[in-house]
Amino acid sequence: MVPCLHVATPLKDEKGDIVGIIEDFRDITELERVEINLAKAHYKLRQQNEKLKRLNNLQKIFLNVTSHELRTPMAAIKGYTDLLTMGTLGDLTDEQKEAISVMRRNIDRLDNLIKDILDISRLESGTLSIQPTKCDLLEIITEVLATMRFTAETKNIIIETNIDNNLPPIYADRDRIKQVLINLLGNAIKFSDSGSKIILSAKRDKNNVVIAVKDFGRGIPKNKQKKIFEPFYQVDSGMDRKFGGVGLGLAITRGIVEAHDGKITVESQVGKGSTFFVKLPLKPSFIKSEKRFSIFRDEKALPEISFRPSHSELEKLIDEMAGNAKK
Ligand SMILES: Nc1ncnc2c1ncn2[C@@H]1O[C@H](COP(=O)(O)OP(=O)(O)O)[C@@H](O)[C@H]1O
Ligand SMILES: [Mg+2]
Structure with a gap:
């Protein structure tokens, strides 16, 4: 027996009267086979999808547990180093003080890395x-400058400001915008020579505010200006890692800005300096707090994180599908 498709087409004369029937029996063995294979592939994809969903949930649990379990002991260690530094637990020798301050610096570094990851x-x-919330950008900038001035002073760098007098309020997450500015100023300080200058400006541009962080440091080559926003990318990974940081700051910064419906861009010339522009709408049409969006834009820049089906798994699936289709 051969599975068939029976098609009957009426045959009409010039007047349109039916004078006969054309009958056509088509062998659909091939079609049926393809359908079965499609159903099988569909089933496999659904299974993969379920697996990915489970991995996604696992990732969420992992995040919650890690953030709690890594950061709580860190807070305790920080607290005790503070007590030791303040002399609350007794007097310390100069050598002990030095040791505690090295500990503290490294704890902060680890804490920042955990936060970034x-x-x-x-x-x-x-x-x-x-x-x-509705926030005052000038207030945010003032707080950020108070935090960053000390770091700038250690390199003898001056931060100049040029802020519009009547900046309108913005609708944004205060702490996250502070984080954006701290990241940008931190980079500007890190990649400038001692004694250099940084200009932080903010102005209204139609229905947006534009914040610019300008430095006169080493600059970024043209062909790297897009890549620096990818996670873990550093222009000179050997050198830049020594400065502290693993290349996550700008990816996070871009993520936060885009979650505010904003845009971050850079203009830079090697040896002359860089300016990072952050454009934030006064009234964002959306805030992507819950929406999933990929922080990795350049697939080639993807590090090997295996929350995605492995290459060999995918290959196996494709092989099976191809094999099924050939059977
Ligand atoms: N202001 C800047 N001047 C020169 N290079 C910069 C500047 N900001 C960022 N970069 C380059 O972009 C890379 C990524 O920046 P970021 O994501 O903040 O990572 P990190 O600061 O941890 O190295 C830096 O390692 C550096 O190579
Ligand atoms: Mg950085």
Whole structure:
């Protein structure tokens, strides 16, 4: 027996009267085979999809547990180093003080790294929460400058400001915007020579505010200006890692800005300096707090994180599908 498709077409004369029937029996063995194979492939894809969903949930649990379990002991260690530094637990020799300050610097470094890794994972999994309120940008800038002035002074760098007098309020997550400015100023300081200058400006541009962080440091080659926003990318990975940081700051910064419906761009010339522009709408049409969006834009820049089906798994699936189709 051969599966058939029976098609009957009426045959009409010039007047349109039916004078006969053309009958056509088509062998649909091939078609049926393709259909079965499609159903099989569909089933496999659904299974893969379920697996990915489970991995995604696992990632969320992992994030919650890690953020708690890594950061709580860190807070305790920090607290005790503070008590030791303040002399609350007794007098310390100069050598002990020096040792504690080295400990503290390294704890801060580790803490920042954990925070960055958690942020990038949250951005990637769509769980970075953005809590927007009406905020005064001048106030945010003043607080950020108070935090960053000390770091700038250690390199004898002056931060000049050029802020519009009547900046309108913005609708944004205060702490996250502070984080954006701290990242940009931190980079500007890090990649400038001692005694250099940084200009932080903010102005209204139609329905947006534009914040610019300008430095006169080493600059970024043209062909790297897009890549620096990818996670873990550093222009000179050997050198730049020594400065502290693993290349997550700008990816997080871009993620936060885009979650505010904003845009971040850079203009730079090697040896002359760089300016990073952050454009934030006064009234964002959306705040991507819960929406999942990929922080990795350049697939080639993807590090080997295996929350995605492995290459060999995919290859096996494709082989099976191809094999089924050939059977
Ligand atoms: N202001 C700047 N001047 C020169 N290079 C910069 C500047 N900001 C960023 N970069 C380059 O972009 C890379 C990525 O920046 P970022 O994501 O903040 O990572 P990190 O600061 O941890 O190295 C830096 O390692 C550096 O190579
Ligand atoms: Mg950085």
